[in-house]
Amino acid sequence: xxxxxxxxxxxxxxxxxxxxxFAEIGRTFLGPVKSSKxxxxxxxxxxxxxxSIVRLLENLDLTSAxxxxxxxxxxxxxxxxxxxxxxxxxxxxxWSSAVEECLHLGVPISIIVSxxxxxxxxxxxxxxxxxxxxxxxxxxxxxxxSGLERWSVSLCPFLQVPSDTGLIQEEHDLRDVASQSLTxxxxxxxxxxxxxxxxxxxxxETDKSTSQTQKNCLLADTRCKKSILIHSRHFNRTxxxxxxxxxxxxxxxxTATPKTYRCNDLVExxxxxxHGDHSSMKLVEEAVRLQYQNACMKQVxxxxxxxxxxxxxxxxCLPGLPESFSCVCPGYITVVSISSTTLIKExxxxxxxxxxxxxxxxxxxxxxxxxxxxxxxxxxxxxKLQEDSSxxxxxxxxxxxxxxxxxxxxxxxxxxxxxxxxxCIQNKRLVIGSVNGSAMQAFAEATGAVQVAYITQVNExxxxxxxxxxxxxxxxxxxxxxxxxIPILLKTEGINLVTAVLTNPVAAQMQAKEDRFxxxxxxxxxxxxxxxxxxxxxxxxxxxxxxxxxxxxQYLKKGNHASLGQLxxxxxxxxxxxxxxxPTVLKFLANGWQKYLSTLIYNTANYSxxxxxxxxxxxHLQNAKxxxxxxxxxxxEYSKINSGIFSSGISDKLEQIPRxxxxxxxxxxxxxxxxxxxxxxxxxxxxxITGLGHTQINIQTSEGFLFL
Numbered sequence: 001x002x003x004x005x006x007x008x009x010x011x012x013x014x015x016x017x018x019x020x021x022f023a024e025i026g027r028t029f030l031g032p033v034k035s036s037k038x039x040x041x042x043x044x045x046x047x048x049x050x051x052s053i054v055r056l057l058e059n060l061d062l063t064s065a066x067x068x069x070x071x072x073x074x075x076x077x078x079x080x081x082x083x084x085x086x087x088x089x090x091x092x093x094x095w096s097s098a099v100e101e102c103l104h105l106g107v108p109i110s111i112i113v114s115x116x117x118x119x120x121x122x123x124x125x126x127x128x129x130x131x132x133x134x135x136x137x138x139x140x141x142x143x144x145x146s147g148l149e150r151w152s153v154s155l156c157p158f159l160q161v162p163s164d165t166g167l168i169q170e171e172h173d174l175r176d177v178a179s180q181s182l183t184x185x186x187x188x189x190x191x192x193x194x195x196x197x198x199x200x201x202x203x204x205e206t207d208k209s210t211s212q213t214q215k216n217c218l219l220a221d222t223r224c225k226k227s228i229l230i231h232s233r234h235f236n237r238t239x240x241x242x243x244x245x246x247x248x249x250x251x252x253x254x255t256a257t258p259k260t261y262r263c264n265d266l267v268e269x270x271x272x273x274x275h276g277d278h279s280s281m282k283l284v285e286e287a288v289r290l291q292y293q294n295a296c297m298k299q300v301x302x303x304x305x306x307x308x309x310x311x312x313x314x315x316x317c318l319p320g321l322p323e324s325f326s327c328v329c330p331g332y333i334t335v336v337s338i339s340s341t342t343l344i345k346e347x348x349x350x351x352x353x354x355x356x357x358x359x360x361x362x363x364x365x366x367x368x369x370x371x372x373x374x375x376x377x378x379x380x381x382x383x384k385l386q387e388d389s390s391x392x393x394x395x396x397x398x399x400x401x402x403x404x405x406x407x408x409x410x411x412x413x414x415x416x417x418x419x420x421x422x423x424c425i426q427n428k429r430l431v432i433g434s435v436n437g438s439a440m441q442a443f444a445e446a447t448g449a450v451q452v453a454y455i456t457q458v459n460e461x462x463x464x465x466x467x468x469x470x471x472x473x474x475x476x477x478x479x480x481x482x483x484x485x486i487p488i489l490l491k492t493e494g495i496n497l498v499t500a501v502l503t504n505p506v507a508a509q510m511q512a513k514e515d516r517f518x519x520x521x522x523x524x525x526x527x528x529x530x531x532x533x534x535x536x537x538x539x540x541x542x543x544x545x546x547x548x549x550x551x552x553x554q555y556l557k558k559g560n561h562a563s564l565g566q567l568x569x570x571x572x573x574x575x576x577x578x579x580x581x582x583p584t585v586l587k588f589l590a591n592g593w594q595k596y597l598s599t600l601i602y603n604t605a606n607y608s609x610x611x612x613x614x615x616x617x618x619x620h621l622q623n624a625k626x627x628x629x630x631x632x633x634x635x636x637e638y639s640k641i642n643s644g645i646f647s648s649g650i651s652d653k654l655e656q657i658p659r660x661x662x663x664x665x666x667x668x669x670x671x672x673x674x675x676x677x678x679x680x681x682x683x684x685x686x687x688x689i690t691g692l693g694h695t696q697i698n699i700q701t702s703e704g705f706l707f708l
Contacts, residue, residue, distance in 0.1 A: 013103065015681040016096045018066040023093020025060075026053050029086045030596075031603030032276030036512065051512040052519075053085040054078045066681060073677045077670055082522035083663065084670035090599065091674035094592035099682050101588050107581045109686050113679050115578070115585035120675050122551065123544040124668050129631040130535045130543060131664060134527055136264045138292055138306050261638070263533065263661070272536065272661035273523040279326070280513075281520040286328040287313050287498045288524065294330065294496050310525045311438045314499045315517060319510040320482040321503035331491035332439050333472055333499040334432055338484045341476055343425055348470040352408040353463050356440050356451040360414035361431065363394040365454075395420050398455050402429050405463050409490075411435045411443060430469065439497060443467070446495040467492045472501070482507060526663040534667065536660035538600055539634050541593050546621055546630035548590035552583040 028035035029052065036051040039059040050056050053074055062071050070092065074085050095116070102112050263269050266285065274281035288308050295306050316333040318325070336344075359365055398420060402410070409430050416433035424431045444451055449464025472487035473479050480486055487501065500517060504510050527533045534540045594617065601613040620637075627633040638659065 013100065013682065013685040015066045015685040016100050016678070018064060019070065019096040019678065019681055020093045020100075022067060022070055023089050023096065026056065026086060026089040026093075027599055028603070029053055029056075030090050031600045033603055035603075038508075047508050049506075049508045049512050052515050053089050055511065055515065069677060069681065073673050077666075077673055081526065081663075081666035081669065083519050084666045087596075087667065088670040088674045090596055091592055091671060092677055094595045095589070095675060095678045096681075097595075098588035098592050099678060101591075102585055105584060107585060108577065109682060111578055111581045112585055113683065115582050116589050116675060116679065119548055119551075119586050119589045120671060123547060124671070126547045126631070127534065127540045127543055127668075130540055130634065131532045132261045132263050132535060132661065134263050134269060134531045134533055137266050137269065137528065139264070261535070261635075261659075268658060269527060269533070269661065270524060271658045272533070273527060273663070274520060275523075275536075275660070277516050277520055279323075280517045281524070283326065283328050283500045283502075283517060284521045284524055287500060287521070290328060290330050290498045291496060298494070308525055308528045309496070310521060312442065312496050312498060313521060314436055314439060314497065315514055316487055316499050316501050317510050317514055318479065318481045318487060318501060318503045319507035320505060321479060322505060323503060325479065325503040326501060328498060328500050329472070329489065330498055331489050331495070332435075332443075332497045333487050333489050333501060334435065335481070335483075335485040335487050336430070336432060337421070338476075338480055338486050339422075340425055340430060340488075341486065343428055343430055344469055344471060344476075344488055346428065347408060347430065348468070351466045351468060353406055353465045354409040354411060354443065354447060354449060354467050355402070355405075355407050355455075355458055355463060356444055356449050357410065357412040357414075357455065358440070358451045358453050361398075361410070361412045361416045361420065361433065361455065363391045363417065365414070391417070391419060395423050399423060399427055399429070401455055401458050403427070405458060405460065407458075407463060409467055409469065411440060413437055413440055442495050442497050443490075443492065446492045522666075523663050526666060527661065530664055532664055533661035534664055535634070535638060536662040538597050539638070540662060540667065541597050541600075542617070542620065542624075543630055543634055545590050545593035545597065545617075546624045548586050548593070549621065550625065550630070552586040552590065555579070555583040555586070 028037075034051050036049050037056065038047050039050050039056075040047045048055070048059075050059065057071050057074055060067075062068055070089075073092075074088060077088050078085050099112055099116075103109075263272070266288065270281050270285040271278075291308060291312065292306050314332065316335065318335070395417070401407075402424070408428065410424070410432070412431065412433045413435055414433065416431055421431050421433075440451060443449060443464065447464030447466055450462040452458060452462055468491050470489050470491075472489050476486045489499075502510070502513050502517060504513050594614065597617050598610045598614040601607060601616060602610045607613040607616065624630040624633040
């Protein structure tokens with residue numbers, strides 16, 4: 001054992017150390033109360049307020065191989081789910097430290113990789129018991145359309161944020177200027193005036209009048225069921241009960257009768273997924289309601305199930321305007337130069353025709369694969385034409401096409417020539433560039449227009465009609481941003497586009513505000529798409545921690561390791577050492593969850609130190625162990641939250657504390673990506689430092705020494 005430690009301690013796993021260092025910078029982004037960072041550009045001296053891992057990594061020098069791998073993992077998570085990056089980065093750091101501790105104790109690298117991967121599989125299967133079905137969200141949408149008058153959120157049970165701290169409460173007067181029928185109430189941290197909208201369908205004992213079929217369906221949906229997750233190669237394991245020892249009833253599914261939860265209200269779901277960002281989630285909720293209204297208008301009886309289409313949601317950022325201007329409007333809102341004000345006044349209140357251009361609208365734009373002929377010169381006989389530039393000739397030709405087909409609006413997906421924009425304004429034609437591709441497709445479907453690559457391809461069949469252009473607000477001069485641009489609204493009958501107008505008086509906070517909006521939007525989107533969420537507030541991570549600790553203790557207590565089963569794909573010579581090292585590796589894997597929860601709770605500002613937060617966690621770990629079933633313990637503790645019994649951190653002033661939810665697939669994928677990255681760097685470091693062959697020989701030699 002001493003020889004093995006001596007060999008491993010001489011190796012310097014620089015990659016793991018770099019991962020830990022990179023992860024340290026993102027600790028303040030974990031939890032609902034984030035500590036933002038200012039990034040200052042040394043060249044132009046402009047500053048940006050950073051409050052997300054993605055934006056932070058974009059502004060760091062990640063030239064090392066480990067830094068690039070970390071950035072790719074974070075970008076992959078963000079591009080797919082738009083959430084979970086803080087969890088990913090923190091677990092990368094926590095598990096990197098855990099692997100270093102294992103190496104320090106002489107644990108062979110192959111065992112670290114196998115046991116940690118298997119341990120994460122066990123966690124992903126165990127947390128299925130904390131899933132909450134999301135059903136029939138839109139069944140009573142009309143009855144709750146005005147929503148809650150006031151919101152109150154506490155991240156519970158393991159994250160308690162008292163309402164009187166004032167840390168995460170925000171109040172915004174959100175006004176929908178496009179639809180008077182929509183009322184967006186102000187948000188604050190006071191008590192809930194309409195607790196009926198927070199009702200979660202708890203079911204402890206089924207009413208006698210309920211049929212047995214209904215009871216069986218409810219239990220099958222929510223209580224400790226076996227689920228096969230097919231979204232990742234790690235999470236398609238079969239049942240693991242065969243290897244788990246249960247002499248004292250630990251981990252026995254159904255040992256207690258936990259509460260069963262359901263969520264069938266949009267307001268409750270939105271509050272639970274807001275994670276403290278009330279204003280952003282409120283905008284997302286109103287966007288969903290607008291889409292639902294539009295879908296119901298298209299079909300009178302709303303017979304088809306409604307699906308939230310996030311590709312039809314857009315943002316329009318207006319820095320320099322008050323927060324109270326933020327709202328959600330049906331249609332497509334974009335910004336144009338203030339010089340277009342007179343033209344828009346002439347075009348509004350009348351249907352106009354439009355053309356859709358897929359690429360850039362510039363004289364020198366050519367599609368991919370186009371090769372201009374070489375050594376060819378065009379000779380013009382007219383002296384007047386020779387004096388004009390090629391761009392001027394092209395601009396005049398574009399105007400001729402627009403006039404010929406009576407087109408007053410051109411939407412361009414790419415860039416637009418500034419000279420062309422000015423020329424078109426003079427001729428009462430509005431050209432708008434950088435239009436989202438999904439918006440282009442929506443306008444094509446609603447107006448009958450056909451997207452073309454070049455203006456020369458436009459004909460009568462390509463032109464769409466029935467578009468209305470108007471100012472976003474009645475007085476456009478009130479909403480001029482710092483770049484002298486004004487927002488305008490484009491609408492047409494039957495188009496299902498919704499735009500969230502985001503405003504902020506501080507330009508440096510604009511990017512962070514938009515990122516928070518999209519995080520909330522994607523959390524709600526995946527919750528509705530998967531029709532299930534996790535109980536949040538650290539409950540899932542707490543169950544993983546408790547589960548791994550109990551398994552490790554059982555391995556230490558049992559002498560007959562064969563009854564506990566073996567890891568898959570394990571060679572016979574490695575099996576004896578595997579039984580020795582497995583509890584140690586599982587313990588350090590669990591320590592990663594312990595660090596995660598300690599930091600998460602500490603960042604809520606309820607505890608003076610991470611040590612105090614860790615003590616709080618240990619208290620509940622002991623209670624969960626004594627209960628005989630950690631999952632049942634968590635479910636039952638959630639039922640006590642509303643009465644304030646669970647934690648002294650809850651303010652007595654709260655009349656109702658809504659539950660916190662996490663989305664399922666993005667969370668588990670963040671775990672998988674974090675561990676995959678750590679184990680990749682571990683194995684790469686080992687091969688670089690000692691060589692693959694030397695590492696294998698060293699492991700065999702160490703094992704032989706241990707068991708002689």
